[in-house]
Amino acid sequence: MRSLLPVLTVVMAILALWYGAAVMLNRQWTLDQATRAGQDLTLAQIVADTMAQDRPKLPAPHQVGAELWNTTGAMVLEGRALSKRSLIWHGWVTLSATLLGFAIGTGAGILLAIGILHNRAMDMSVMPWAIASQTIPILAIAPMIIVVLNSVGVSGLVPKAIISAYLSFFPVVVGMVAGFRSPDRMQLDLMNTWSASPAQVFWKLRWPASMPYLFTSLKVAMAASLVGAIVGELPTGAVRGLGARLLAGSYYGQTVQIWAALFAAAILAASLVGLIGLVQRITLKRMGMAR
Template sequence: MKSILESRTFAIGTVVLAIIVIWYGFAIVLNLPWQQSVYARADLTDVPLFQWLADLYSQQRPVLPAPHQVAVEFYTSVFQANPTTPRSLIFHAWITLSATGLGFLFGTLLGILLAVSIVHNRAMDRSLMPWVIASQTIPILAIAPMIVVVLNSVGLTGLIPKALISTYLSFFPVVVGMVKGFRSPEALHLDLLRTYHASTSQVFWKLRWPASLPFLFASMKVGVAASLVGAIVGELPTGAAGGLGSRLLAGSYYGQTTQIWAALLMAATLSAGLIVAINAIQTLTSKAMGAPA
């Protein structure tokens, strides 16, 4: 019994159950005023508790949809709708995933290149690193419309503007993580390579790069989640016909809160799937490098 209580599955299940219970409680609090107004207009004063709960948890446009309403909308949009039509969340998820993947690739490469420059050049370290940090103080919601408008004016539409916004958000954790990773080797190991007259490139590929890989994968897990957020934000000012951002915007326009929450659930599922994929790549890389399982 003690092993079950201390297991990871039990801990996760307990947290999920607590979230669901709290969610149902807030659904009652937030949806109650509307339900009371419905009963008042219908001149109903003595409604049984079970009927009251059933009506409360089955509102067409609730302020906060109950978990089962979100689950039903998610199942309908994913498994019952044609995935090639805008009614399907798979259709929108694929559009967002395309921008996320491209932006994450650009952001990772840019982050690694900047980290290499910062580590190997003192002037770059002192001049560039403060600007890299300062770049993240600008709200993405403020610059996303400007990026879209400027790129549209030069003929770049569709995937590229969203990918660049994703790049803007995803490169920062990679830069910070890789700078830390490249500087993680001990001075003793660096001195040893110098005694062997190793060149700068040999030090990089034989010591700094292998030592930085754990930092790279950790920063990539943060970066891919940020990239997904950037892709969704990039879809909001474009009025695009597809993407989870446009799905959220449409749900907001028409008051379809269950549609909004289902799109958020799909975004969370995509983020979790991408992180699991990066973790699998990390495991394979570690095994290939001879690290213990």
């Protein structure tokens, strides 16, 4: 509760800035319309109009909020939650690709980290490639992945998930290599004096020791997965998913729709990362590592 006041203060400040910016950016259009119609507007009329335009340069917060509600909650009340105009449906399309990509990326990341840990050749060779893979702009490589996979008959969910995995494996590799190497020399020596096998060293020492690193990596990976899924939806012709809403919005100048989709994506990302944080708290508590 003590953090409520500061949080609210920041939210209010952002809203105030946002409304101010909306007035500034949308004013010109209002004035142009008025001149064309030969009207003279008072300041209050100008301000009111800047917040009620159909296609504002910058929609006001309440317009975005209304759009969000109309495409989610209101549609649920009408029993059309899964209609193709509903953000819930588009969100689910993006979420399913995100989760599949996240699972593939996390799995691949952990396996690569184990390889790097136990194999000297992989230790020397994998990391530079992993880093190089992340320097390629995802926007450049996403259409190619989709085209190539499509030509071998794979389309829909999987290509998007692969783009997600491409972005999300990297933080997991980096985090887990650090995590697996976090036990110090003394703890490894101790294992040695008990003649522990490499598998025992891994499962009884390295794996539990890497848990705090794992959850930190997973949070970054989850956010990256969502970005990957949205980017993966852009080249498919804007049919379904939050990325499609963004693209369709920009085709038709529907700025309100774009902002609503952006916020839906942000809320989705925050919820997913929050969910991982919750699992992290529960896991570390059960391991006795939370104080």
